[in-house]
Amino acid sequence: MAHKRDREATRAKLLECSRLRFARDGYDGTSVRDVAGDVGVDPALVFRYFGSKSGLFTEAMAGSSEPVILPDGPVEELPAKLMRQLVFEDWAEYAGEHPLIAMLRSAGHEDMKDRLRQQVCEGYLDVLSDLAEGNEDKNLRTELFAAWLLGIGILRTAVGTPTLAKATEDDLRPHLATVAEALFGREVPVD
């Protein structure tokens, strides 16, 4: 009576609610009973659909690697796009933080570190490294720039540093230009 029996819809709801919990409270801080309670369903259903809590987590956070790649547009625009995505975009599904930063909150487990590294490497460094082409330490420059974006996101949302927490995209634009130029040795448009 309350809900129609729709496997796919229930699965989707479980994924959506667990995403929020995992992002906000971390892996250990989220219990299967909590997630099932949010959806209004029996906790056992989680294990029927996802095998284990870890399986639920994997599937819930897997979508975070999709919106990373920005295939179209010239490479020069990547820094500005990545900053918008990593720092300023409001990831409502992930409790307001970028999924990568949210995953960092659950970095206790070993496989989490591996998953994080894989997503950072394949989702960000690979596409960014084209910008550093021509420099001898291309990969290092790329990682240093990614570190900057990640650090900004963390100071903004996870630490809540006063100035950065209130900064707008326009505030950061000029500094993005100077730092990107310093690291990549070329000008990048910041729109």
Place this chain on the structure above:
Amino acid sequence: MAHKRDREATRAKLLECSRLRFARDGYDGTSVRDVAGDVGVDPALVFRYFGSKSGLFTEAMAGSSEPVILPDGPVEELPAKLMRQLVFEDWAEYAGEHPLIAMLRSAGHEDMKDRLRQQVCEGYLDVLSDLAEGNEDKNLRTELFAAWLLGIGILRTAVGTPTLAKATEDDLRPHLATVAEALFGREVPVD
């Protein structure tokens, strides 16, 4: 027979071992039984000495704000010093990571965010902001530089990005110079 009964020595050992566990496994990933087991003492003793697990955590991580301030020497040398401390120094007591990065792993609880922000502001931003003097958005520049250092440390230890994980201090020195100059608008010595 095994050990003398020395309250202060036992307390100190509990703090030391718990620091390592909390840093490596996070707050939730560390049990009172684990810590007591490391010291070779009964878990109940932890509650007798620290009242609760949370009390043990607070006291164990409190010392992490001490070694932050570097009062002597000119401000221009601060970036290089902070990078060495945040990124390259081997914090053996904290499982090899800087305590701030270790605390980030336990950022699930609410008071942790406040404690983190306070330590970052009072321990780093306050002393760094002198370097940005003369710029209109002094505080923003300071936080952006701190974000960079923090991001580098996180990519190195928590994520394990391939190039940064193997990078030496000498590798980063030239980039430290260019980025610091880009953000602060002045040259900084990198030794």
Place this chain on the structure above:
DNA sequence: CTCCTAAGTCATCGATCGGTGACTTAGACC
């Protein structure tokens, strides 16, 4: 040697966790 204080131990509680297997029930199909 005795005694007394404090350091440390033991047994145990109640809650919560992830996980399992047997069960019930909704709803499409003939």
Place this chain on the structure above:
DNA sequence: GGTCTAAGTCACCGATCGATGACTTAGGAG
């Protein structure tokens, strides 16, 4: 309307957690 399959539920297990209070024992003082 009966039936059969799959969606969802229920009762329960073993482990582990933080925490408590009564207990034991070490070791210096007299």
